[in-house]
Amino acid sequence: MAARRDEGQITVVADAPRFPVPVVVGFVASVLDALALPPAAARQAAEMLVVADLRGVDSHGVARLPSYAVRLQRGLINRDATLTTLRETAATLAFDANNGFGLTLAAEAMGRCIAKAETSGLCMATVRRSNHFGIAGYYALLAARRGLCGIAMTNASPLVVPTFGAAAMLGTNPIAVAVPTADGPPVVLDMATSAVAWGKVEVARRAGHAIPLGWAVDEAGAPTSDPFAARWLTPLGGERETSGHKGYGLGVIVDALCGPLAGAAWSAHVAGSRAAPRAANIGHVFMAWRVDAFREPAEFFADLEAMLAELRATPAAAGHEATGVLVPGDPEEAAEAAARRLGVPIARPVLAELAALAAELGVPFPLVEIG
Secondary structure, eight states: OOOOOTTEEEETTTOEEEOHHHHHHHHHHHHHTTTOOOHOOOOOOOOHHHHHTTTTTTGGSGGGGGHHHHHHHTTTTTTTTEEEEEEESSSSEEOOOTTTTTTHHHHHHHHHHHHHHHHHHHEEEEEEEOOOOOOOOHHHHHHTTTTTTEEEEESSOOOOOOOSSSSBOOOOOOEEEOOOOOOOOEEEEEEBBBSSOOOHHHHHOOOOOOOOOOOOTTTTTESSTTTTTTTTOOBOSSSSSGGGHHHHHHHHHHHHIIIIIITTTOOOOOTTTTSSSSSOOOOEEEEEEGGGGOOHHHHHHHHHHHHHHHHTSSOOOOOTTTTOOOOTEEEEEEEEHHHHHHOOEHHHHHHHHHHHHHHTTTTOOOOOOOO
């Protein structure tokens, strides 16, 4: 069995085969092209999926490709949809994705949110009738890499039980926040409001290892460590005694903004792989704002760097001397640096699924281990 360790949202598979970034991007783009996605959209979506794997969030990387393929093949996603502006003010945008491909239309929505924020100082955008958009952190980073602060959130199909509940009502409903620094990597928080993303359970199933108690519950709502018995996830924090009500509350807030405010479904009514085949109607919320709308950037960056330096200088607890104290985004930044140098890690079970998909579509499969 592959040696594994979890570092927050980051999953490290010690002996996962690695492949050059351009090869993986090219393969994913060829699959999406074979699924009749417009070529530019296919390339953009491929790059976005590979970013998830580069940053160690393998639950939302190329492993998602087969599920996207199923929905595209069944006509559950409108390949040719464009983003429609429903409402607009000097600092707000409301979009309809018209059941289009979430990865590309969400990126366009965040891009337009950033452009408006660069003019007005701040912008908030909502998106209705969308589909799964990958990792939330990608969108927040789009803002940070332009020198702005950014937030991205989305709802999802029901996988998470409410506190004291035995049936899923909420999605994993992630929130991502990115804050730029003067000359270093941004500070990035990218988290599900569930204990973990469902992809972590999928990863455990592929690897054949147990999951920690507190991640999931079985059909009867009882905690389980068996990934194959897992039916629903718990809120961030797990049970009430370990503050799961806080994760539940965060998930509800994401749903209130991405559902009713955006004009999309809220999680209990978002279609996913476990529901009857229909349009997902996922909602997203994006925000971006300029630092200089609130303070002189040089002063902000100096104070932020001092804060981060103090945090990293915190004495390490026993057993954590090797890494020391990290700040949000450090594990992902390290994972991406290593993956760009060594290649994109792809677990062997995922490679098998991708090979089967390539054969089905008649697409060349270049992700073959050597030696």
